Amino acid sequence: MPELRHSIAQHYHERTKYDPETIASKNKGLDWSKQPVPFKEYKIGSAYDLKPYIQEKPEAFVDNTDAQWWQRLSRLLFCSYGLTAKMPSMGSAVYLRSAPSAGGLYPAEMYIVSRGTPLLPPGLYNYQCRTHSLMHYWESDVWQKLQEACFWHPTLQNSQLAIVITSVFYRSAWRYEDRAYRRIFLDTGHLLGNIELAGAVTNYRPHLIGGFVDEAVNELLYIDSRQEGAIAVLPLADLLDMKQLPTGRTALPSATETNYPQIPDGELLTYFHLRTQIQAGTTGKLNLPPVKQEKSLEDKYNFPFCEKIPTATKPIDWGNKLEGLEVTILKRRSTRAYSGEDLTFEELTGLLDFTYQPQNYIDQGFDHATDYFDLSLIQTFIAVSGVTGLEAGCYYYAPKVQELRQIRFKNFRKELHFLCLGQELGRDAAAVVFHTADLKSSVAQYGDRVYRYLHMDAGHLGQRLNLAAIRLGLGVSGIGGFFDDQVNEVLGIPGDEAVLYITTLGRQR
Structure with a gap:
């Protein structure tokens, strides 16, 4: 009998973490002869x-x-x-x-x-x-x-x-x-x-x-x-x-699987995907909770004695009939290198405003309520290395009250270089945004399928950061490879929060 474990979503997350002691052994190199073609073709149609x-x-x-x-x-x-x-x-x-x-x-x-x-x-x-x-x-x-x-x-x-x-x-x-x-x-x-x-x-x-x-x-x-x-x-x-x-x-919940066999490396992705599926004929068995209403006006974390900095700011201007938005989407590129120069506090707050405060953009022609799967599950932490007028350190962003709450007092450039697998983007960025979620609590609400929802919501937020940065003439690049556990330890992010995604922000070199 297989031993009882955490849900398959939690198991998958633990199994796919990068660790400084084991990452070298997992780097097998790429077989370029098997590189996939990223396009689909149809012979009939x-x-x-x-x-x-x-x-x-x-x-x-x-x-x-x-x-x-x-x-x-x-x-x-x-x-x-x-x-x-x-x-x-x-x-x-x-x-x-x-x-x-x-x-x-x-x-x-x-x-x-x-x-x-x-x-x-x-x-x-x-x-x-x-x-x-x-x-x-x-x-x-x-x-x-x-x-x-x-x-x-x-x-x-x-x-x-x-x-x-x-x-x-x-x-x-x-x-x-x-x-x-x-x-x-x-x-x-x-x-x-x-x-x-x-x-x-x-x-x-x-x-x-x-x-x-x-x-x-x-x-x-x-x-x-x-x-x-x-x-x-x-x-x-x-x-x-x-x-x-x-x-x-x-979002609808799936089943939660806790009794699963030993799964070899290379088969985990396929096995996990199958277990996050919703099966036919299960509508009466899903035991759907009611659609969640806004539970509280308070943000999740309110650390005692932390400094709180308001972030409300003037919205980014996207041009007449959103002409600037279309141009920005089409010219967006991921930044390859940063200069290490500072951002201004106004630039950082502008990025946060467009990403997390859609109500401020209705009069420009944006939708009044952007669809996410469940944004209440996603938390945001920001490691600030170079923002004019803002002390270096790690901050929790509280979107409901629009403020930054400082939880660590240190310039983390050196550590960010390490946490981002030695990528200079982490070291030279002016600010690094971390999207996280309490995986155990999320699975309890939506089953193992929530792993999909969390990462899609994090990617959606990351894309809004991307476009806001490009509109402001800044550099931006997402990072999906990082030392998972060490991010929490170094930056002071609560241990229950699983890191989903990193977005680096700065001035292009």
Whole structure:
């Protein structure tokens, strides 16, 4: 009989931690002959070319309503996941996209499910990044199957289009092995952030669904669930045709598994993913808690005797009709090196304001309530090394009252270099943001599937930080590889908080 352990989510997290004493033995090197291709191809299907609609300005289609519809959809997809640069690499080329991805591996795939519109017949479409086109590979009405798989989610009742995000696991696992599961969902979070913001630019409102019958969605898309799996479903409200759709639950719980066998290295990712799935026929067995209301006006941590610094500030200006947002999405790049120069306190508070205070941006055209799975589970800590007017140290960010609460008094540049696996980005950044979550408590609420939700929400927050930094002319780069336990010990982050993601901020070299 296998011994009783923590949940499989907690077990996975412990197994995939990086540790200074063992990381060298796990670095086996990459087999470049097996490097995956980050694009999906279809030999059969009908292609809908979207390039003309991003090559022309909106004014070109002022008298053509059909072309206006296509242009909006074209811009939505291009700003979400389109190819924005071509970089030479080892005798070939790496194509960069509007959403960042660890190692440039891009495990996510985007599909469009059409209920049937005057311009987009019912069926299944894959977004082809290389050609900026939609491949219509299945021509039939599958909308009811999607509704059934999503437990008749109310946002699917009146919408006509839905985006489905999947992951091709090997694309990321080739490099990051079992720990790739973390990065896959961080990358998906980046993409979700882009879809949300691109929707604001193009008058679409994506509604996030994370609770669905996995195998039913996989079968609907005709994908091989051993290689690829559905991650998120996003019905699109066309704000030019309808008002906001009725809201529904973004996250549903899965089972919690505590009795599992010994799982060899290399098989942990696949095993864990299967255990986070929701099975058909379980709606009556999920014992769903009521949708959580705001429990308290207080933030989670209020450390005694810590200094508290207000962060309320003037919102970032995104330009007339969000023109600055679209430009920022398309020119975003991950910073490769920082100069070590300071940020201003106003720059740091501007980054926090856009990321955590969406209510301050409604009058600019942003949505009033961004969809996350459960943002109350995510905590934010910031290691400050160089911010003018702010003492070096580690701070807890309290978003509800908008203040920084200092918990450690030290410049951690040297330690951050070590914690980020020797990456100079950690050492030279002016501030380093850590997103964390109490994994045990989170599993108690949502089962093992919460591991997906936590990392997607952390990636979504990270993408908002990315874009705010680029808008302010700053450098920014996410880090998914770090010494997990040592981060808590060095910075004073409570031990119950599992570190999910790191975002470095500074001035580019």
